[in-house]
Amino acid sequence: MAVNLARPEAASLHPVAGVRVGVAAAGIKKPGRKDLLLIALDPGATVAGVFTRNRFCAAPVLVAREHLASGSAIRALVVNTGNANAGTGDDGLARARKVCAAAAAQLGCRPVEVLPFSTGVIMEPLPVDRIVTGLPAAAAALTADAWLDAAEAIMTTDTVPKARSARVAVGRRTVTVTGIAKGAGMIRPDMATMLGFIATDAPLSTAGAQAMLAHATDRSFNCITVDGDTSTNDALMLMASGAAGGSTLEPGSLAFDAVRDTVTEIAAWLAQAIVRDGEGATKFITVRIEGGRSVEECRRVAYAIAHSPLVKTAFFASDPNLGRLLAAIGYAGLDDLDVAKVSLYLDDVLVAANGGRHPAYREEDGQRVMKQAEISVRAVLGRGDARATVWTCDFSYDYVKINAEYRT
Amino acid sequence: MAVNLARPEAASLHPVAGVRVGVAAAGIKKPGRKDLLLIALDPGATVAGVFTRNRFCAAPVLVAREHLASGSAIRALVVNTGNANAGTGDDGLARARKVCAAAAAQLGCRPVEVLPFSTGVIMEPLPVDRIVTGLPAAAAALTADAWLDAAEAIMTTDTVPKARSARVAVGRRTVTVTGIAKGAGMIRPDMATMLGFIATDAPLSTAGAQAMLAHATDRSFNCITVDGDTSTNDALMLMASGAAGGSTLEPGSLAFDAVRDTVTEIAAWLAQAIVRDGEGATKFITVRIEGGRSVEECRRVAYAIAHSPLVKTAFFASDPNLGRLLAAIGYAGLDDLDVAKVSLYLDDVLVAANGGRHPAYREEDGQRVMKQAEISVRAVLGRGDARATVWTCDFSYDYVKINAEYRT
Numbered sequence: 001m002a003v004n005l006a007r008p009e010a011a012s013l014h015p016v017a018g019v020r021v022g023v024a025a026a027g028i029k030k031p032g033r034k035d036l037l038l039i040a041l042d043p044g045a046t047v048a049g050v051f052t053r054n055r056f057c058a059a060p061v062l063v064a065r066e067h068l069a070s071g072s073a074i075r076a077l078v079v080n081t082g083n084a085n086a087g088t089g090d091d092g093l094a095r096a097r098k099v100c101a102a103a104a105a106q107l108g109c110r111p112v113e114v115l116p117f118s119t120g121v122i123m124e125p126l127p128v129d130r131i132v133t134g135l136p137a138a139a140a141a142l143t144a145d146a147w148l149d150a151a152e153a154i155m156t157t158d159t160v161p162k163a164r165s166a167r168v169a170v171g172r173r174t175v176t177v178t179g180i181a182k183g184a185g186m187i188r189p190d191m192a193t194m195l196g197f198i199a200t201d202a203p204l205s206t207a208g209a210q211a212m213l214a215h216a217t218d219r220s221f222n223c224i225t226v227d228g229d230t231s232t233n234d235a236l237m238l239m240a241s242g243a244a245g246g247s248t249l250e251p252g253s254l255a256f257d258a259v260r261d262t263v264t265e266i267a268a269w270l271a272q273a274i275v276r277d278g279e280g281a282t283k284f285i286t287v288r289i290e291g292g293r294s295v296e297e298c299r300r301v302a303y304a305i306a307h308s309p310l311v312k313t314a315f316f317a318s319d320p321n322l323g324r325l326l327a328a329i330g331y332a333g334l335d336d337l338d339v340a341k342v343s344l345y346l347d348d349v350l351v352a353a354n355g356g357r358h359p360a361y362r363e364e365d366g367q368r369v370m371k372q373a374e375i376s377v378r379a380v381l382g383r384g385d386a387r388a389t390v391w392t393c394d395f396s397y398d399y400v401k402i403n404a405e406y407r408t
Numbered sequence: 409m410a411v412n413l414a415r416p417e418a419a420s421l422h423p424v425a426g427v428r429v430g431v432a433a434a435g436i437k438k439p440g441r442k443d444l445l446l447i448a449l450d451p452g453a454t455v456a457g458v459f460t461r462n463r464f465c466a467a468p469v470l471v472a473r474e475h476l477a478s479g480s481a482i483r484a485l486v487v488n489t490g491n492a493n494a495g496t497g498d499d500g501l502a503r504a505r506k507v508c509a510a511a512a513a514q515l516g517c518r519p520v521e522v523l524p525f526s527t528g529v530i531m532e533p534l535p536v537d538r539i540v541t542g543l544p545a546a547a548a549a550l551t552a553d554a555w556l557d558a559a560e561a562i563m564t565t566d567t568v569p570k571a572r573s574a575r576v577a578v579g580r581r582t583v584t585v586t587g588i589a590k591g592a593g594m595i596r597p598d599m600a601t602m603l604g605f606i607a608t609d610a611p612l613s614t615a616g617a618q619a620m621l622a623h624a625t626d627r628s629f630n631c632i633t634v635d636g637d638t639s640t641n642d643a644l645m646l647m648a649s650g651a652a653g654g655s656t657l658e659p660g661s662l663a664f665d666a667v668r669d670t671v672t673e674i675a676a677w678l679a680q681a682i683v684r685d686g687e688g689a690t691k692f693i694t695v696r697i698e699g700g701r702s703v704e705e706c707r708r709v710a711y712a713i714a715h716s717p718l719v720k721t722a723f724f725a726s727d728p729n730l731g732r733l734l735a736a737i738g739y740a741g742l743d744d745l746d747v748a749k750v751s752l753y754l755d756d757v758l759v760a761a762n763g764g765r766h767p768a769y770r771e772e773d774g775q776r777v778m779k780q781a782e783i784s785v786r787a788v789l790g791r792g793d794a795r796a797t798v799w800t801c802d803f804s805y806d807y808v809k810i811n812a813e814y815r816t
Contacts, residue, residue: 053739053743054735054738054739055737055738055739055742055743055745055747056734056735056737056738056739056747056763057738084731086731086734086735087731087734087735087760087763087764087765088763088764088765089748089762089763089764089765090762090763090764091764092764121729121731122729122731122732122734122735123730123731123734123760123764123765124731124765231735232731232734232735232738309717309803309807309811310811313807313808313811313812314811314812316808316812317811317812317813319812321529321530322531323492323494323495323529323530323531323532323640324530326464326494326495326530326531326640327462327464327494327495327530327639327640329463329464330462330463330464330465330640331461331462331463331464334463335461335463337463339463339464340497352495352531354497354498355464355495355496355497355498356495356496356497356498356499356500356531357495357496357497357531357532395717395808396808397805397808397809399717399721399808400721400724400803400804400805400807400808401805403717403718403721403722403725404721404722404724404725404727405725
């Protein structure tokens with residue numbers, strides 16, 4: 001029941017030269033479903049990553065960070081669903097390392113050249129033997145054009161696989177960007193998605209890839225929330241094979257910016273897809289805060305609205321109980337906010353101004369907007385020039401149902 | 409369906425000399441239900457209050473603060489349910505003042521000696537004429553022993569009236585404390601309840617009453633959360649008539665402390681009653697964080713757990729999906745938390761230590777505790793001596809239902 005999010009056509013997902021993906025059904029949580037993804041990179045690729053800031057971050061996050069920090073040339077990424085390998089202590093670290101060793105043996109590289117990723121239930125031992133047993137099938141399946149399979153293999157409570165592809169001309173060459181993501185609950189910044197993988201054949205240095213990824217993340221995965229819970233396993237990776245040819249793109253150059261904007265566009269699409277497929281979501285809501293003193297305070301107000309269970313249940317009910325929006329703005333922590341200067345809009349409808357309901361506001365106008373599947377909330381704070389946007393979804397019976405029954 | 413919370417016996421609620429309460433059915437939202445409460449204080453009473461910190465605080469909050477700050481001797485409090493008079497701008501202020509003027513006319517005092525309170529839907533004009541029309545009936549009903557009626561008259565989505573009474577010996581005299589509260593959603597600190605009124609016949613100065621109330625609030629209403637939404641109308645008032653006799657109790661004296669502890673006990677009971685009757689609540693959960701560097705950081709961790717929709721839906725499902733607790737501790741914002749030093753207990757069951765599940769933990773032990781109606785979560789951070797406790801409830805289908813259908 002995702003909001004305006006269709007299953008992508010496999011043909012719309014362009015192969016990325018120098019990057020191959022292969023999936024297998026390893027029986028990690030349930031038998032017979034694709035739950036293991038192997039991504040293989042040709043020699044010379046660079047990889048950048050951003051990770052969850054949760055202190056109880058998962059074992060694979062720790063290992064992936066360590067392998068990236070070692071400066072090794074990354075040759076493979078292994079992703080399993082069905083188990084997060086989080087809250088598992090030293091034993092979890094040992095299991096994540098075993099996965100790297102097994103993948104390295106398959107591909108003929110060193111374990112430190114492999115990055116592990118896990119998603120699923122927390123605080124259960126990772127069934128590492130099943131992953132090791134499944135890896136040869138994933139390796140045998142490696143191909144350049146299985147991105148839809150890859151997107152499916154990393155799903156947990158997602159109802160739609162999330163994948164997107166674009167091409168951009170860079171001088172006389174064409175650069176391809178293809179990304180996949182998963183995540184539907186336990187979603188909030190910093191690092192909102194649970195897992196995202198974006199591949200490009202552009203030639204990038206490691207520092208260039210990292211800068212590009214930071215730019216994209218700030219405009220995509222760090223602008224979404226489903227339930228305010230920051231996951232233990234969030235990771236977003238950018239892999240650049242360089243197979244498009246040409247010399248390394250330098251940050252600040254027009255060519256770099258063209259690729260960066262395409263990567264950002266793909267990242268934003270994937271991040272929004274995660275919200276559209278948010279657990280139990282029936283509405284897609286864009287919260288735009290303007291007229292703040294800083295981006296940071298605009299984000300605080302936007303997240304106060306986007307995290308309020310009262311606001312989210314009102315959206316679910318299509319009930320223009322819009323005082324709840326004012327209340328959320330009021331408790332966002334801007335201690336010197338002058339509420340008389342705040343204006344609140346629902347799409348194009350002016351709801352509140354001068355500290356209260358606008359005289360021209362009519363309930364039926366609010367009702368009309370609330371019934372839409374896509375709604376924009378806009379608040380103008382009247383105290384500066386900064387702005388920020390956050391994307392979120394409503395809060396329905398199904399959110400409770402999905403999360404109450406998650407392990408059954 | 410409140411959790412272990414019965415309707416109080418009227419006979420258990422002691423009258424407080426010098427304080428009378430009267431209710432009426434003013435038809436503010438629905439006809440025929442008690443929705444208006446008048447509290448009348450004999451001359452010489454002192455009144456202290458703490459209010460919401462929401463910047464979109466309601467018109468009655470602004471007026472009540474103004475009247476208290478004027479130093480006038482407060483003679484009456486007027487409380488209506490069915491409409492919050494919040495997000496109503498200057499017009500809302502004018503309506504709140506009209507309520508004070510009408511109550512003053514009834515009681516033969518000045519409008520500045522009256523404090524107004526409202527609770528209910530936000531951003532709708534207060535039907536002030538109905539309140540003015542209803543006030544004579546409330547005044548005619550004034551009596552010392554209608555505290556259960558009073559508790560009923562301030563209910564909104566509450567399912568049980570909340571009232572509690574106690575007596576304490578102070579030297580050769582007996583002091584009585586009787587309090588009522590309401591609130592079931594839009595509940596979080598600072599100032600968690602929507603409305604609470606505690607009366608005592610102890611003789612207190614205004615400064616003494618304010619200090620006593622701050623002490624009590626910090627150990628009661630500021631320790632609860634249902635949904636993380638800070639209301640626009642929260643107010644907790646302490647009224648001290650002095651009718652018990654004797655000289656004014658000085659802060660720091662044994663007599664003052666005895667009354668203060670009784671007021672705190674009543675406030676804590678009322679605050680917990682609000683959680684037990686939280687919208688859709690099926691479990692009452694005590695979150696105790698120990699071993700922190702400061703009370704503030706312990707509270708941050710406690711609220712991260714208490715606000716997590718994933719944690720709350722797991723409690724609703726009686727599912728010991730306890731990794732969600734670790735995840736919430738991990739994202740509470742303690743950037744230098746050493747997760748290897750954290751221990752997590754569910755009642756007496758040691759769940760996690762050394763960064764992961766404890767080897768002795770067994771799912772059936774977690775399951776046993778999760779099935780209880782009252783559950784204690786205890787996390788020891790291992791980095792200091794501070795501690796804090798927060799009370800909350802689970803998150804059920806009914807929370808969504810109640811809030812999706814609130815205005816229908």
